[in-house]
Amino acid sequence: MDAIFEKVEQDWHISSYDVAEELGIEHKTVLAHLKENGYTKKLDIWVPHELSERNLMNRVLICDSLLRRNETEPFLKKLITGDEKWITYDKNVRKRSWSKAGQASQTVAKPGLTRNKVMLCVWWDWKGIIHYELLPPGRTIDSELLRTTDKIKARS
The missing domain is CATH 1.10.10 (Arc Repressor Mutant, subunit A)
Incomplete structure (x- = not known):
């Protein structure tokens, strides 16, 4: 052993x-x-790169410095963050059909994959979501949408 x-x-x-x-x-x-003896086989966890002891200490010092700065000048409450996500959906609807007791349900071929997708854009601050928008199909983030974001920032 x-x-x-x-x-x-x-x-x-x-x-x-x-x-x-x-x-x-x-x-x-x-x-x-x-x-x-309690051994199991597990997958290793991927990390972008190994940090040295010095890198780790620098991160701690910077975070501590930012937290202290936030106490005197609350800049974190001024931040607005945005993100986008593609949402896929199908318009397929299953129908109900009548059948007698003990009889199997009717069979209908499943329609082919007709995935539609739309982009969801969300902006939030420290209080929560301040604006969200479902972009029309086929539209992505562009300079016009970013100007909308600037207007949102001005409102908050």
Whole structure:
């Protein structure tokens, strides 16, 4: 058992098959011992890049500085944030039909994929949503829509 755990501790990505082969034991035995001691196989978490200790400390210092600045000059309440999201939808409607008790429902071929999509644009501040807009089909964010955003900012 110790040899199994030693292999796993040396290389967290080693497969249970490789451990069994290297130690000359049954694969099921390796799995049983790992499971018995609380080991499970999980996917690694992707991060954009590893941060050094210095990078982490800089982030903490900057965040602390911004929070202190916000206490004297509440700039965070002046921020307006916006985002957009494509929303897909179908106009397919299933119909009901009469059938006698014990009879199966009528079968109707499912219509092909006719996905329509519309863009939802939302702007919010520290209190919540201040404006949202469903853009007409086929329209995306452009300079005209951004001028609308400037008008929204002026109102708040």
